[in-house]
Amino acid sequence: MNPVASVVDFHTSAKLIGAGLAAMGMIGAGVGLGVLFGSYLQAAIRNPAGASSQQTMLFLGMALTETMGLFAFVVSLLILFGS
Amino acid sequence: MANQPAIDPMHQFLIHKIVELPTFHVGKLAFDMSITNSVASMIAGAAILILFFILTARREIVPNRGQALAESLYNIIDRVLVGPIIGPEGKPYVPYIFALFLVILVLNLMSVVLAIFNVGGLELTFAVTSQLAVTATLAVLTFFSVFILGFVKHGPKFVTLFAPSGMPWPMLFFMVPIEMISYFVRPVTLAMRLFGNMLGGHVVMSLFGSFVVALGIVALSGGLATLAFIPSALSFTMIVALTGLELVVAILQAFVFAALATVYLNEVVNFGHGH
Numbered sequence: 001m002n003p004v005a006s007v008v009d010f011h012t013s014a015k016l017i018g019a020g021l022a023a024m025g026m027i028g029a030g031v032g033l034g035v036l037f038g039s040y041l042q043a044a045i046r047n048p049a050g051a052s053s054q055q056t057m058l059f060l061g062m063a064l065t066e067t068m069g070l071f072a073f074v075v076s077l078l079i080l081f082g083s
Numbered sequence: 084m085a086n087q088p089a090i091d092p093m094h095q096f097l098i099h100k101i102v103e104l105p106t107f108h109v110g111k112l113a114f115d116m117s118i119t120n121s122v123a124s125m126i127a128g129a130a131i132l133i134l135f136f137i138l139t140a141r142r143e144i145v146p147n148r149g150q151a152l153a154e155s156l157y158n159i160i161d162r163v164l165v166g167p168i169i170g171p172e173g174k175p176y177v178p179y180i181f182a183l184f185l186v187i188l189v190l191n192l193m194s195v196v197l198a199i200f201n202v203g204g205l206e207l208t209f210a211v212t213s214q215l216a217v218t219a220t221l222a223v224l225t226f227f228s229v230f231i232l233g234f235v236k237h238g239p240k241f242v243t244l245f246a247p248s249g250m251p252w253p254m255l256f257f258m259v260p261i262e263m264i265s266y267f268v269r270p271v272t273l274a275m276r277l278f279g280n281m282l283g284g285h286v287v288m289s290l291f292g293s294f295v296v297a298l299g300i301v302a303l304s305g306g307l308a309t310l311a312f313i314p315s316a317l318s319f320t321m322i323v324a325l326t327g328l329e330l331v332v333a334i335l336q337a338f339v340f341a342a343l344a345t346v347y348l349n350e351v352v353n354f355g356h357g358h
Binding site: 060062067 | 280343
């Protein structure tokens with residue numbers, strides 16, 4: 001089923017709006033990633049010698065932050081393509 | 084606009100059989116042994132990995148290019164992850180983390196790099212890591228082997244993992260359920276992270292790919308519609324940029340999966356030291 005082509009009934013349109021609203025949870029992940037990399041860069045510029053040792057931690061934090069956004073993404077996909 | 088192809092980014096994730104094989108019964112369970120596009124991609128990935136090991140597993144003092152590549156990959160796991168996070172006690176677990184890293188890396192890179200050959204309905208590769216079943220298998224395998232290792236190494240006192248030390252005892256009624264939920268949600272997040280990243284990337288790439296074709300067909304109708312070549316070309320530029328981004332994501336997600344497996348192992352191996 002092509003969800004975009006079949007916006008005819010109330011059920012489908014409500015589903016599309018709901019999927020869009022659910023995807024808004026990714027805003028938080030975007031803000032979080034910005035804060036994360038911003039603070040990393042700030043700290044790295046102040047103390048470049050210690051920057052490379054914290055890179056693993058940076059990627060770990062990125063993964064954990066991103067997961068929250070991906071939950072929203074998966075919920076949105078479930079609304080769109082789930083029965 | 085007559086024969087415009089439908090924009091259907093989820094079609095690439097459909098599993099279909101390539102070779103039909105007879106169903107195989109064990110008791111009441113039926114196993115469909117047919118080779119699907121997913122299985123074929125996994126076999127190709129395994130073949131690439133085995134070939135990689137045959138070509139690069141040498142032990143010369145002055146390494147050739149293959150050995151240097153293999154050693155730098157091994158260093159990522161040994162000296163960047165396991166060394167600083169777990170310490171010297173982590174050495175026995177390096178092979179498992181390294182295998183996890185290589186499998187995810189190869190499957191991710193295959194799905195991004197070889198995707199350029201998936202043109203005109205010819206589906207040569209399949210994004211194996213964007214199937215939740217595959218990522219969940221890897222995550223559950225990692226999580227439960229770490230969890231069982233905890234009980235094997237430390238016995239029943241491993242359950243004190245759920246009770247953070249140094250707090251008044253009435254708080255335990257709140258903290259233990261919270262800690263247990265946050266512990267047992269780990270395989271879910273581990274699976275969901277890899278799945279979501281790969282699925283999202285492929286959907287976006289496929290969407291921009293269909294924009295190129297759809298807008299190109301609009302532009303071919305002539306007249307003022309010829310201007311549609313501009314957004315079509317922009318979408319194409321976008322695909323090139325996104326492919327670069329997806330390459331980074333493919334490598335990063337393999338690294339992140341290995342890193343989180345290492346962090347979970349660290350809690351078990353250094354249990355009682357860090358708390």
